[in-house]
Structures are given as structure tokens and as C-alpha cells.
Amino acid sequence: MTNASYSLPRDEPPIRISVTPYSAEEILRLFLALYESLDFSPHLAELGITALHIRRRHKALREFRALSIALWRLALRKSFPQDADAFFAALVETAPFLAGSGKDRARLRERVNVYVDIMEGKKDSDFLPVATALVETLAPRAGDGARLRLKLSLLIRGLYTLIFEKLV
Numbered sequence: 001m002t003n004a005s006y007s008l009p010r011d012e013p014p015i016r017i018s019v020t021p022y023s024a025e026e027i028l029r030l031f032l033a034l035y036e037s038l039d040f041s042p043h044l045a046e047l048g049i050t051a052l053h054i055r056r057r058h059k060a061l062r063e064f065r066a067l068s069i070a071l072w073r074l075a076l077r078k079s080f081p082q083d084a085d086a087f088f089a090a091l092v093e094t095a096p097f098l099a100g101s102g103k104d105r106a107r108l109r110e111r112v113n114v115y116v117d118i119m120e121g122k123k124d125s126d127f128l129p130v131a132t133a134l135v136e137t138l139a140p141r142a143g144d145g146a147r148l149r150l151k152l153s154l155l156i157r158g159l160y161t162l163i164f165e166k167l168v
Contacts, residue, residue: 022080024090027167031072032095034166038159040064046151047139060138062104065097066111067130068159073112074119075164124164127156 043064049056069091076084092098098109118129131152135145 022083024083024087027076027080027087028091028094030166031091031163034163035065035068035072035097038065038068043152043155043159046148046155049138056138062108063111063134063137066108067115067134067156068163069098069108069112070115070119071156071160071163072167073116074124074160075167078124078164079167124160127153127160130156 040061044050044057044060047060049060051057072091073084073088076087080087092109098105098112114133115130118133119127122129128149131149134152134156135149139145139148
């Protein structure tokens with residue numbers, strides 16, 4: 001067994017690795033594709049919301065969509081601290097489900113802001129406050145609220161991890 005080493009020829013400059021900057025368009029494309037593919041079935045099932053609960057299901061899906069957008073903002077702040085606000089602003093201005101006027105879009109933006117505010121303190125270290133807000137909004141009379149909050153916080157952590165890993 002030989003112990004070989006490699007060195008660059010003396011007349012070549014050393015290789016430099018640089019970080020490739022991402023454009024807002026690239027980041028938005030990544031998130032929009034992910035957003036369209038998100039499946040909130042486990043979240044709905046945990047809350048006991050079935051396809052027969054049309055109004056509750058619509059409200060819950062809006063909450064989870066708003067949450068996913070707020071989680072994306074959180075992942076942006078961790079991955080791109082200098083550009084996160086610009087990337088997020090670009091999403092709000094251009095995404096078809098957020099941009100423009102309309103009751104549903106305004107309500108979704110409002111709910112995104114609620115989740116952004118809730119996560120501002122603990123960031124990605126604890127999703128229990130977010131889970132608590134979801135339980136209060138979607139299942140205020142839940143029999144075992146503590147168990148439900150814990151289960152939802154774990155599902156939210158999984159959603160955040162998925163978003164964070166797909167970001168780059």
C-alpha cells in the first residue's frame with residue numbers, strides 16, 4: 001500500500017471555490033413547485049378533518065398553506081440571511097395565490113403574517129406555539145389538546161425540514 005499525495009503543478013493558481021448566488025426567480029420556482037405538491041393529509045387526519053367536513057377542511061387547508069409559506073420564510077432566513085426579505089417580498093408580489101386583491105388572497109396573506117409573528121421568537125427551535133395556535137383555530141374543543149399540540153408540532157417540524165431541504 002502506498003501513501004500517495006497529489007499537488008498542483010507550480011505554474012497553476014490554486015483552485016478557488018465560490019458560492020453561486022441564487023436569483024429570486026430560482027428560489028421562487030423551487031418553492032412554488034414544492035407548494036403545489038404539499039400534501040396536508042396527515043395534518044388534517046390528526047385534526048379529525050375528513051373530506052365530508054367541507055368548511056372545516058377549506059379553513060384548515062388555508063391555515064396549513066399559510067403556515068407553509070411562513071415556514072419557507074423561516075428557511076429563507078436561515079439559508080439566505082441577506083436576501084431572505086427580498087426573496088419573500090418577491091413571492092408575495094408574484095405568487096398567484098398571494099398577489100393581487102381578493103378576499104381569499106387577503107385572508108391567506110393575513111394568516112401568513114400571523115404565523116410569521118408566532119415563529120419570530122423561537123424561530124425553528126420550537127414549533128409548539130404554532131401548533132397551539134393551529135389547535136385554537138381549528139380544533140378549539142379538542143379533547144386531548146396537549147397530545148394534539150405535540151403531534152402537530154412534530155408534523156410542523158417535518159414540514160419545515162422538507163421545505164428547508166428542498167430550498168437548496
